[in-house]
Amino acid sequence: MLKLRIPAATANLGCGYDTFGMALGYYNYLEFAEAEQYDLRIIGEGEGHLPRNNANLVVRAAAAAYELAGRSMPPLALTAHNNIPLSRGMGSSSSAIVAGIMAANTLMGDPLDRPALLELAAKLEGHPDNVAPAIYGGFTITAHEGGRLYCKKLTLPPQLRVLLAIPSFTVATKKARAILPRQVALTDAVFNISHAAYMAAALAEGDIRGFGAMLFDRLHQPYRYQLVRGAQDVADAAVAAGAIGCVLSGSGPTMAAFSEDDEPLNAGIAAAMSEAFARNGVSCRMMILNTDNRGAALMEQEEE
Ligand code: HSE
Numbered sequence: 001m002l003k004l005r006i007p008a009a010t011a012n013l014g015c016g017y018d019t020f021g022m023a024l025g026y027y028n029y030l031e032f033a034e035a036e037q038y039d040l041r042i043i044g045e046g047e048g049h050l051p052r053n054n055a056n057l058v059v060r061a062a063a064a065a066y067e068l069a070g071r072s073m074p075p076l077a078l079t080a081h082n083n084i085p086l087s088r089g090m091g092s093s094s095s096a097i098v099a100g101i102m103a104a105n106t107l108m109g110d111p112l113d114r115p116a117l118l119e120l121a122a123k124l125e126g127h128p129d130n131v132a133p134a135i136y137g138g139f140t141i142t143a144h145e146g147g148r149l150y151c152k153k154l155t156l157p158p159q160l161r162v163l164l165a166i167p168s169f170t171v172a173t174k175k176a177r178a179i180l181p182r183q184v185a186l187t188d189a190v191f192n193i194s195h196a197a198y199m200a201a202a203l204a205e206g207d208i209r210g211f212g213a214m215l216f217d218r219l220h221q222p223y224r225y226q227l228v229r230g231a232q233d234v235a236d237a238a239v240a241a242g243a244i245g246c247v248l249s250g251s252g253p254t255m256a257a258f259s260e261d262d263e264p265l266n267a268g269i270a271a272a273m274s275e276a277f278a279r280n281g282v283s284c285r286m287m288i289l290n291t292d293n294r295g296a297a298l299m300e301q302e303e304e
Contacts, residue, residue, distance in 0.1 A: 001033045004099055008023075011127075018129050021131075023293070028083055030078060038075040040059060088166050089250030098117075161290065163286065163287070168285070169253060198210065215246065240272065241272035243258060
């Protein structure tokens with residue numbers, strides 16, 4: 001059996017709707033091999049309710065990679081060790097897609113390069129901002145132009161920490177996309193363009209404070225906060241407790257605050273976020289994570 005490790009991701013980062021993604025140091029694993037007959041096991045998140053037939057996202061993604069390479073898919077034995085919570089805005093579906101296409105590509109002898117894997121994963125997911133960090137790691141910037149998907153990766157400073165307040169309820173990405181307006185004001189578009197451009201430039205310089213100063217948005221969060229009771233209170237509480245900024249993670253409901261490597265400070269921020277959700281009647285689980293600069297990778301025996 002071969003084993004892949006795929007990072008969780010937080011997308012949008014406020015101003016970079018459908019554009020920015022960041023890989024997190026928290027992982028799903030997929031063991032895989034060609035087999036006599038098809039066998040899919042799911043351990044952890046989704047165990048008992050995710051489909052185990054060819055409707056499963058890992059299997060559908062693997063089949064799409066075989067098809068793109070012009071090969072027929074053999075029976076596969078797959079064991080998914082799922083740690084990333086489902087439908088919380090932490091990139092669980094991207095992780096499944098990236099797992100499937102990278103496992104298939106490995107078994108085929110790597111006929112597809114990373115840009116081709118990214119194009120395929122983004123097509124399957126419907127937007128590129130979670131699959132890009134899952135594949136490349138780091139902070140990713142994606143843009144569709146001329147029928148092509150462009151992607152730049154910035155390496156994240158090692159001292160950056162991401163504090164996630166993960167509510168016990170879920171929000172379907174489809175629903176969180178459906179509530180967004182079809183048209184936006186020019187002033188809001190300019191607000192987001194300027195913040196996003198500055199944020200990327202700050203990160204390229206390793207300027208964490210400059211990155212944090214841009215963690216705002218006018219294109220999706222104002223609408224999506226209706227789906228996450230207490231979201232604004234959590235963001236305010238995180239910043240009051242010393243976070244450099246706090247945004248909705250992907251399409252929510254998780255809230256992501258950012259900080260540096262300072263354990264007592266981060267414990268205080270985490271407590272403030274959790275208490276703010278509790279005041280709004282929402283129970284949540286907290287995670288304090290490093291970022292990931294490697295992206296999806298085959299595990300060497302000694303890393304397992
Ligand atoms: N950019 C996507 C959205 C991410 O906000 O809908 C989904 O996790």
